[in-house]
Amino acid sequence: MGHPQIEDSSTQQFLKEVADFPNVTWHALTTFDLTVTDEQKLVETADRIVLQFPLYWYSAPAILKNWLDQVFTRRFAYPDAMGSLVGKELGIAVSLGSPAKNFAAGASENYSLSQIMTPFQALAHKLQMSFLPTFVIDQFGYQSDDMKARLLINYQRYLTQKRLGHFDDQTNWLIDRLTTLIASAPEEKRQQLSLILEQIQNNQSTLEDLQMNLKMIQDMEES
């Protein structure tokens, strides 16, 4: 997480609370002076590395770029060297000061976020990391409570869900989350949450049945 005034950023403080998961390390960059080997150790222990920052002139703030330049040395990061990053995932969680819809050809920013993130995509390619779709935090200050709640869930999924974009994993993730919530929920909420959980699990098994049937039909057609 690289932000020059991280303590003053309500967006980052909000996300930090939400990122408090057992397997998530929130690592805030507050200085240009780094102990490179410590930072490298942190990177080595992670399966998914999410660079999180506000978009400054269409790329990461200098404090995060400095971290990349210093920590991702050739000896550390290149696949033919220690190869420690091969197969890890690289994600970008970017917060925007202007609306996400403006990032398109012909709109006021004129370039898509995918185009703007090319340097990070190139980095992932070079290091044989798997590049995740960018997680966009769209003008956080202007979002309704409802939108913020949805953002929160999606952000947690971005940090922790096994394979992003896979429907099965998405459902399993939700079931895990609900199970955890139920354990710590007050008595009066527990029943309600349990009903939701049951519903989701029923849906999931219905879906699995459907998929099984579909596969059988396909197998029959092929034989």
Add this chain to the structure above:
Amino acid sequence: MGHPQIEDSSTQQFLKEVADFPNVTWHALTTFDLTVTDEQKLVETADRIVLQFPLYWYSAPAILKNWLDQVFTRRFAYPDAMGSLVGKELGIAVSLGSPAKNFAAGASENYSLSQIMTPFQALAHKLQMSFLPTFVIDQFGYQSDDMKARLLINYQRYLTQKRLGHFDDQTNWLIDRLTTLIASAPEEKRQQLSLILEQIQNNQSTLEDLQMNLKMIQDMEES
């Protein structure tokens, strides 16, 4: 010019000598601590701003990004604010550690330099600056003397030629350069250079005649 070890870079020292032109200011960034108003004054006096740096992880080194983040404030740089950058030119002079030919889809870097420079293109677009084609310094250390000499001329043109890519301006630029060289050349070289100059000027007037004739024919056809 942003390079973390600028004094140790033979590429940058070579280019610095060559950049010693009357209207060119070579401004080396050596620190993260900037006096923002001084930097802004420098920017204001320039018609063409060339950001020069070695490519670090597919973008500018942190020291240059820090300069951009701090100097190009919203109040200073936005067209609707002081509007001081509208109409200026923005160029990138980038030195590469791996061969330029590798920057292509399917080649080892997989992305073109145009794609990689999108954040700077987006910056120029936002500030209503005119974005110049990127000047590429292709693995300087491996270049022959001949290639270095050609690079030198093209680099001087990149910094000083009025309209890049316009043939007339290119010829005029060359005539100016030769005239200056002749004035300071030793006697034995002077005659040789004068002959070259004469040849170029003859070519130019032949070309002008041809263009004049072409225009006359076009005018006749249109009337």
